[in-house]
Structure formats: C-alpha cells, structure tokens
Amino acid sequence: MTSDARPRAGMLLVATRALIDPNFAETVVLLLDVDDDGALGVVLNRPTPVAVSEVLEAWRDVVAEPEVLFQGGPVSTEGALAVGWLRDADDVPVGFRGVADLLGVVDLDTPVELVEGSLSGMRIFAGYAGWGAEQLAGEIEEGSWYVVPGSPTDVFRDDSTGLWRDVLRRQPGDLAWHSTRPADPELN
Template sequence: MADLRAGQLLVATPVLLDPNFAETVVLLLDADENGALGVVLNRPSTVPVAEVLEAWADVVAEPEVLFEGGPVSTEGALAVGRLRSVDDAPVGFREVADDLGVIDLDTPVELVDGSLEGLRIYAGYAGWGSGQLESEVEEGSWYVVPSIPPDCFRGDTDGLWRDVLRRQPGELAWHSTRPVDPDLN
C-alpha cells in the first residue's frame, strides 16, 4: 500500500476507464485521514486565462490557458505555483511540498509576480473522501510515484503520462508502452 502524501503524482493505470481520469497524471495537493485532493496536470482547456482571470494572464506558464483540474467544483479555480526561492514565499502561498504550493487567487498579483518560477490555474479539482483514494490505489487504478519539478509546468502536456511512467524503475516503466487492450498486442 502506497504512503500517499502531498507532492506525489497519481498516474492512471490502463484499467482506470473513467473518462475524467483516463491517462491522466494528478498532482496530490493534500492527503490525510480525511481524504485527498489533487489536480490533473495534463488536461489543458481551450479557455485562455486572460478571459477568466485577466489579472493573472501575464503570470501563468505557457500554455496560458486554464487546465481542467478535475470533475469537482469546475466553476472554481485553483492555482499551483513553484517558488523561485523557498526563502521568498509571497503572501497567499501555501506550501504543498518543498518549493511547490497553492496560491490564493484573491492575492493581488503584484505581491506574487516575480517570486514564482511557474504558475498554472486549474478549473476544478480531483477529490477523494476518507479511504477512497487508498482503495483505488489498492485495486490498481493508480500508480503512486514521485514528482519532479518539470512535471507541473511543462508546455506540452500530451506525453506527460508516458514520460512519467517511462522514468520509473523496474517493470513500471514498461507500462508506458502498453496498448489500451494488451490482447491486441
């Protein structure tokens, strides 16, 4: 059983067919006895940040669009940022792991601008109740793996699922080339 904690990645296994999560990579932002919360890193939308949160348009990493963070509270927005220096955390920054954290979007942009190496805004999030995510991991729906800094802010997210699996040790890396239906191989 995996020890779930903030900052880790959940990589959807091929058996996870829920269209909300098929071939997704989820960054865990919170995980404790009450449940877990994360955002899908590889589902950019076509909606420019400038159309929805104009003040943040010049601060977000490319592509400068909202990302579909998950099926929960899709009308709301959540921002994830990486600090340039852990000694320079701005007002409104809540640490998730090391230099990665959640940014309060009610914070004036000028207090945050310049202190971040990257910022991405998500519409909605993925959420699990107490014990739910642990059960999904145990049944084989998710691989739990460590994250690396480039995962959260890469410009082209199309290959993120395969790239995260490919860098894992042992047989887990083999799953990066697995067809959807192994019987057709």
C-alpha cells in the same frame, strides 16, 4: 502491478490502464493535500482551449506557457485553483501555501503584485480531483493508480500531451514498461 509508495502531498497519481473513467483515463494527478479525511489533487495533463486572460485577466502574465486553464478534475469545475513554483524558498509571497519543496497553492484572491516575481511558474486549474477518507487507498489497492514521486517540471511542461508516458517511463523496474502498454492489450 501498483507502486508501493504511500500517497502524500507532492506525489503523483498516474492512472493505470485499468482506470477507464473518462475523467481520469491516462491522467497524471498532482496530490496537493492528503490526510485522514481524504485527498485532493489536480490533473496535470488536461489543458483546455480557454485562455487564462479570458477568465482571470489579472493573472495572464504570471501563468506559465501555455497560458490556458487546465481541467483540474471533475469537482467544482466552476472554481479555480492555482499551483505555483517558488523561485526562492526564502521569498514566500502572501497567499502561497507550501505543498512540497518549492511547490504550493496560490490564493487567487491575493493581489497579483504581491505574488509576481516570486514564482518560477504558475498554472491555473478549473476544478479538482477529490477522494473521501479511504477512497483513494481503495482505488490504489484495486489497481487504478500508480503512486510515484513528482517533480515541478511535471506541473509546468509546455506540452503535457506526453506526460503520462514520460512519468511512467522514468520509473524504476517493471513500472516503466507500463508506459508502452496499449490501452487494450488483447488488440496487440
């Protein structure tokens, strides 16, 4: 069973049990950009042991707990991408590009003092997940991803270990049942 929603910025991709690629097994991906050329997102539930202060010292006081980098995906892992949550829709700082509602991408080249105080939360990701034109649609059709609505609270949880199950559990209908499905149903 897959969801019927079309992927768009701000939505979540939730890996199905059929997706065994170690880069994406049991992941939740926030889509940041979806167009005819492809899609780009970040994995929300892969924190690393690397403190933000070790690699991006200036941003250490702006990021949400836990103050670590997250593994955003297998593409361009040497680069960093930040997702922020605005405090006020009327106070959009320089370097912020809206994605959905109050969520957006923060340009890490922006001086911190121009952003500080404008965000309720910010998370920094090393790398990202990307799909070429029609690639994501094919993966959804083959049953690798559920496409579901996202929430800013999904992005900024203190503990992301239960995110995959929690996102599935809150879905309507049969999709919620997949949160309790074992990785290998034959072992059940």
